[in-house]
Amino acid sequence: MKFLDECKIYVRSGDGGSGCVSFRREKYIPLGGPDGGDGGRGGDVIFEADAHLNTLIDFRYTQHFRAKRGGNGMGKQRTGRSADDLIIRAPVGTIIRDDADGEILADLTEPGERIVVARGGQGGRGNLHFKTSTNRAPRRSDPGREGEELWLRLELKLLADVGLVGMPNAGKSTLISKLSAARPKIADYPFTTTTPNLGVVRADIDRSFVMADVPGLIEGAGDGAGLGHRFLKHIERCAVLLHLVEIDGLEDFDPVARYQTIEAELTKYAPTLASKPRLLALSKIDLLEPEDREVVLGWFRDRLGDDLPPIFLISSTSGEGLDHLRMTLAERVEAWRNAMGESAHDALMDAPTKAGRGAVAEAVAEDAWDDDEDDADEDGVECIWVRE
Numbered sequence: 206m207k208f209l210d211e212c213k214i215y216v217r218s219g220d221g222g223s224g225c226v227s228f229r230r231e232k233y234i235p236l237g238g239p240d241g242g243d244g245g246r247g248g249d250v251i252f253e254a255d256a257h258l259n260t261l262i263d264f265r266y267t268q269h270f271r272a273k274r275g276g277n278g279m280g281k282q283r284t285g286r287s288a289d290d291l292i293i294r295a296p297v298g299t300i301i302r303d304d305a306d307g308e309i310l311a312d313l314t315e316p317g318e319r320i321v322v323a324r325g326g327q328g329g330r331g332n333l334h335f336k337t338s339t340n341r342a343p344r345r346s347d348p349g350r351e352g353e354e355l356w357l358r359l360e361l362k363l364l365a366d367v368g369l370v371g372m373p374n375a376g377k378s379t380l381i382s383k384l385s386a387a388r389p390k391i392a393d394y395p396f397t398t399t400t401p402n403l404g405v406v407r408a409d410i411d412r413s414f415v416m417a418d419v420p421g422l423i424e425g426a427g428d429g430a431g432l433g434h435r436f437l438k439h440i441e442r443c444a445v446l447l448h449l450v451e452i453d454g455l456e457d458f459d460p461v462a463r464y465q466t467i468e469a470e471l472t473k474y475a476p477t478l479a480s481k482p483r484l485l486a487l488s489k490i491d492l493l494e495p496e497d498r499e500v501v502l503g504w505f506r507d508r509l510g511d512d513l514p515p516i517f518l519i520s521s522t523s524g525e526g527l528d529h530l531r532m533t534l535a536e537r538v539e540a541w542r543n544a545m546g547e548s549a550h551d552a553l554m555d556a557p558t559k560a561g562r563g564a565v566a567e568a569v570a571e572d573a574w575d576d577d578e579d580d581a582d583e584d585g586v587e588c589i590w591v592r593e
């Protein structure tokens with residue numbers, strides 16, 4: 206299975222069928238009047254949000270969508286057949302833009318929601334309509350109207366509840382591998398993760414949430430430096446951010462400054478990210494001398510003051526602090542879902558996508574990412590990232 210989150214497709218609605226030129230021909234009626242029927246309507250191109258889909262991968266194989274042409278009008282005043290509409294199914298959460306000017310045509314948030322992106326052409330009029338008092342045998346009919354054609358850009362934002370942010374090597378991928386079935390690549394060097402990973406974290410029997418591990422952020426990420434900014438959009442819709450700062454000793458670096466650097470980048474990228482609820486986890490504390498813990502916590506308390514989010518000490522190696530963190534995250538996600546109530550955002554994030562998100566996350570957990578297919582295809586489909 207592959208996962209693709211951005212693609213470009215061509216759509217064309219059907220042309221209207223032509224009107225017909227025809228005259229009534231019956232025995233003993235030598236000069237029957239015009240009886241050419243109208244052409245049928247061309248098919249619309251319609252998008253439908255489907256809660257069971259969670260990737261745009263199908264658009265990689267099919268990029269051209271053409272609705273059928275309406276049938277031509279016929280004699281005996283018969284109207285041509287209207288063409289069937291072409292329904293394109295896309296995952297809930299897909300944003301559809303006109304590629305020409307970037308205008309958003311639709312943001313599919315509700316399962317079953319439909320939007321017409323290209324209207325089918327009207328059928329042409331048959332010669333029946335052109336009969337006048339002076340012209341009783343019109344040889345004129347209209348051709349059908351042409352359908353509309355346009356290129357669309359589809360974008361799917363991952364629907365995760367918790368977004369993991371932090372500098373490269375902070376231990377984000379290790380954490381998601383401990384809390385969920387996701388098995389991302391983990392290594393002792395920065396920028397190991399190049400594409401997002403999703404995992405379902407089960408807090409208890411009936412409570413779970415989706416966590417997204419995105420590539421590490423660096424200074425300048427908000428302006429486009431590094432890889433991470435490309436994926437920040439995936440965490441824009443998260444309920445909670447979990448900011449991970451690695452603490453593997455008291456020497457050599459300033460963890461508070463690391464935290465502040467990344468926070469500043471998030472603010473620069475989008476104010477919505479800056480104002481999102483967040484938790485701070487100090488990772489790799491197995492490497493810290495027990496007596497140094499209070500020292501580090503003191504640095505954060507003193508320098509961040511009221512801006513200090515709830516802080517956790519965790520170790521993915523020893524498992525310390527993970528249960529508490531997992532339960533707190535579950536509570537935060539639940540509180541956020543409740544606060545959202547019946548709002549449109551809730552519809553997007555919660556009910557309709559449960560099946561879809563679970564499926565993506567499980568699939569992500571099972572398969573490895575393929576980093577190779579990162580760029581534009583020959584045939585014009587741009588893949589920001591693809592999972593095999």
Ligand SMILES: Nc1nc2c(ncn2[C@@H]2O[C@H](COP(=O)(O)OP(=O)(O)OP(=O)(O)O)[C@@H](O)[C@H]2O)c(=O)[nH]1
Pocket residue numbers: 371372373374375376377378379380390391392393394395396397398399419420421422488489490491492519520521522523
């Ligand atoms: N001792 C110790 N090492 C850890 C812990 N968590 C992660 N590591 C190690 O830290 C290194 C980086 O871990 P990753 O999970 O790949 O870090 P990341 O934040 O995903 O890094 P990028 O993908 O580059 O952004 C790996 O060598 C891990 O084994 C921990 O709790 N304790």
Ligand SMILES: [Mg+2]
Pocket residue numbers: 377378379390391397398420421
């Ligand atoms: Mg990683």
